[in-house]
Amino acid sequence: MNFLTFFLQAAEGAAAAPQQKGGGLSFILMLVLIFVVMWLFMIRPQQKKQKEMNKFRDNLKKGDKVVTVGGIYGTVSEVKGSRVALDIDKNVTITVDKASLVKDYSDAQQNA
DSSP states (O other), X not given: OOHHHHHHHHHHHHHXXXXXXXXXXXXXXXXXXXXXXXXXXXXXHHHHXXXXXXXXXXXXXTTOEEEETTOOEEEEEEEETTEEEEEEETTEEEXXXXXXXXXXXXXXXXXX
């Protein structure tokens, strides 16, 4: 049996099948429901997390202890626009972009 005969038989079966009424409405409702579930469980939490990260980065000040995306721990020594100077050791200062800072670890040290 080749593919052509397979498709011809499938087309004959589809033509012989009775048409369902109202199937389009249930399909649309199902798509809307899937979108709502995705928004509730995926999109909304991600937007909330992004807002918190932006708030954290906007409120950086001298003396904050932070961690970069690369895992470098440091203390903020200067904030200039989108750049942040971090003291990572005695006489060692690096400059990173604000977007590379992921969390403040000073609260975690105080609670431990």
